Amino acid sequence: MGFDELFAQVVAPFFGRREPRVRARSYLLGLLSALERKNGWSLADFAGDTRPDGTQRLLNHARWDANQVRDALRAQVAERLGDAGGALVVDDTGFEKKGRRSAGVQRQHTGTAGKITNCRIGVFCS
Numbered sequence: 001m002g003f004d005e006l007f008a009q010v011v012a013p014f015f016g017r018r019e020p021r022v023r024a025r026s027y028l029l030g031l032l033s034a035l036e037r038k039n040g041w042s043l044a045d046f047a048g049d050t051r052p053d054g055t056q057r058l059l060n061h062a063r064w065d066a067n068q069v070r071d072a073l074r075a076q077v078a079e080r081l082g083d084a085g086g087a088l089v090v091d092d093t094g095f096e097k098k099g100r101r102s103a104g105v106q107r108q109h110t111g112t113a114g115k116i117t118n119c120r121i122g123v124f125c126s
Contacts (some may be wrong), residue, residue: 001080003029010072020062023047027055089126094119 001009007025015021026047035042040052047055077088094110097118110119 003032006076010076011069014064014069014072016063020058020064023054023058023062024064027058090123091126092121092123094121 007028011024011028012021015024027043030043030046031038033046035046040055043055044050044052049055074088094108094112096110096113097105097120104120105118107116107118108121109116110121113119
Protein backbone atom coordinates (compact mmCIF):
# COMPACT_ATOMS: atom_id res chain seq x y z
CA MET A 1 0.00 0.00 0.00
CA GLY A 2 1.44 3.38 -1.02
CA PHE A 3 1.35 6.62 0.90
CA ASP A 4 -1.67 8.05 -0.96
CA GLU A 5 -3.78 4.94 -0.42
CA LEU A 6 -2.79 4.69 3.25
CA PHE A 7 -3.51 8.38 3.80
CA ALA A 8 -6.89 8.13 2.05
CA GLN A 9 -7.97 5.10 4.09
CA VAL A 10 -6.52 5.86 7.50
CA VAL A 11 -5.90 9.60 7.97
CA ALA A 12 -8.20 11.49 5.58
CA PRO A 13 -11.48 10.34 7.20
CA PHE A 14 -10.61 12.36 10.33
CA PHE A 15 -10.67 15.64 8.40
CA GLY A 16 -14.15 16.89 7.56
CA ARG A 17 -12.95 19.64 5.23
CA ARG A 18 -10.79 19.34 2.13
CA GLU A 19 -8.30 22.14 2.97
CA PRO A 20 -7.01 20.68 6.27
CA ARG A 21 -6.97 17.20 4.71
CA VAL A 22 -4.75 18.43 1.84
CA ARG A 23 -2.59 20.39 4.30
CA ALA A 24 -2.19 17.31 6.55
CA ARG A 25 -1.09 15.23 3.56
CA SER A 26 1.54 17.82 2.59
CA TYR A 27 2.71 18.09 6.20
CA LEU A 28 3.15 14.32 6.55
CA LEU A 29 4.98 14.09 3.23
CA GLY A 30 7.32 16.82 4.44
CA LEU A 31 7.95 15.04 7.73
CA LEU A 32 8.71 11.81 5.88
CA SER A 33 10.92 13.55 3.31
CA ALA A 34 14.69 13.71 3.20
CA LEU A 35 14.74 17.41 4.11
CA GLU A 36 17.84 18.14 6.17
CA ARG A 37 15.99 20.55 8.49
CA LYS A 38 12.32 20.15 9.22
CA ASN A 39 10.88 23.36 10.60
CA GLY A 40 7.84 25.43 9.70
CA TRP A 41 9.60 27.29 6.91
CA SER A 42 11.27 24.29 5.27
CA LEU A 43 8.06 22.22 5.45
CA ALA A 44 6.10 25.11 3.91
CA ASP A 45 8.65 25.39 1.11
CA PHE A 46 8.48 21.62 0.54
CA ALA A 47 4.68 21.90 0.25
CA GLY A 48 4.99 24.74 -2.26
CA ASP A 49 3.89 27.47 0.14
CA THR A 50 5.72 30.76 0.65
CA ARG A 51 4.95 30.93 4.39
CA PRO A 52 4.30 28.38 7.17
CA ASP A 53 0.92 29.91 8.10
CA GLY A 54 -1.15 27.10 6.56
CA THR A 55 0.64 24.33 8.44
CA GLN A 56 0.52 26.34 11.66
CA ARG A 57 -3.22 26.79 11.15
CA LEU A 58 -3.57 23.01 10.68
CA LEU A 59 -1.66 22.26 13.88
CA ASN A 60 -3.18 25.01 16.03
CA HIS A 61 -6.74 25.60 14.83
CA ALA A 62 -8.06 22.92 12.46
CA ARG A 63 -10.72 20.57 13.84
CA TRP A 64 -9.31 17.05 14.00
CA ASP A 65 -8.41 14.62 16.75
CA ALA A 66 -4.70 13.71 16.80
CA ASN A 67 -5.37 10.82 19.19
CA GLN A 68 -7.88 9.24 16.79
CA VAL A 69 -5.46 9.60 13.88
CA ARG A 70 -2.69 8.05 15.99
CA ASP A 71 -4.92 5.13 17.00
CA ALA A 72 -6.01 4.50 13.41
CA LEU A 73 -2.39 4.52 12.20
CA ARG A 74 -1.33 2.24 15.05
CA ALA A 75 -4.09 -0.23 14.14
CA GLN A 76 -3.02 -0.17 10.48
CA VAL A 77 0.63 -0.78 11.39
CA ALA A 78 -0.31 -3.61 13.78
CA GLU A 79 -2.45 -5.23 11.08
CA ARG A 80 0.31 -5.09 8.48
CA LEU A 81 3.41 -5.66 10.59
CA GLY A 82 2.01 -7.27 13.68
CA ASP A 83 3.32 -10.51 15.06
CA ALA A 84 2.14 -12.30 18.18
CA GLY A 85 5.70 -12.21 19.52
CA GLY A 86 6.48 -8.70 18.32
CA ALA A 87 6.83 -5.46 20.23
CA LEU A 88 6.55 -1.81 19.32
CA VAL A 89 9.27 0.26 20.94
CA VAL A 90 8.90 4.03 21.27
CA ASP A 91 11.93 5.91 22.56
CA ASP A 92 12.35 9.62 23.14
CA THR A 93 15.93 10.82 23.05
CA GLY A 94 17.37 14.26 23.73
CA PHE A 95 19.81 15.84 21.31
CA GLU A 96 22.00 18.52 22.80
CA LYS A 97 21.91 21.78 20.81
CA LYS A 98 24.32 24.67 21.28
CA GLY A 99 22.33 27.43 19.56
CA ARG A 100 18.88 28.86 20.18
CA ARG A 101 17.70 29.18 16.58
CA SER A 102 16.66 25.62 15.81
CA ALA A 103 12.95 24.86 16.10
CA GLY A 104 11.97 22.98 19.23
CA VAL A 105 15.08 23.76 21.27
CA GLN A 106 14.60 24.54 24.93
CA ARG A 107 16.34 24.01 28.25
CA GLN A 108 15.29 20.61 29.56
CA HIS A 109 16.78 17.43 30.99
CA THR A 110 18.28 15.02 28.53
CA GLY A 111 19.63 11.63 29.52
CA THR A 112 22.08 11.78 26.63
CA ALA A 113 23.95 14.64 28.31
CA GLY A 114 22.88 13.69 31.85
CA LYS A 115 21.90 17.25 32.71
CA ILE A 116 19.56 20.15 31.97
CA THR A 117 20.76 21.82 28.79
CA ASN A 118 19.54 23.22 25.47
CA CYS A 119 18.24 20.25 23.56
CA ARG A 120 15.64 18.95 21.18
CA ILE A 121 13.71 15.74 21.80
CA GLY A 122 13.38 13.15 19.03
CA VAL A 123 10.92 10.26 19.16
CA PHE A 124 11.88 7.01 17.48
CA CYS A 125 9.66 4.01 16.81
CA SER A 126 10.87 0.54 15.96
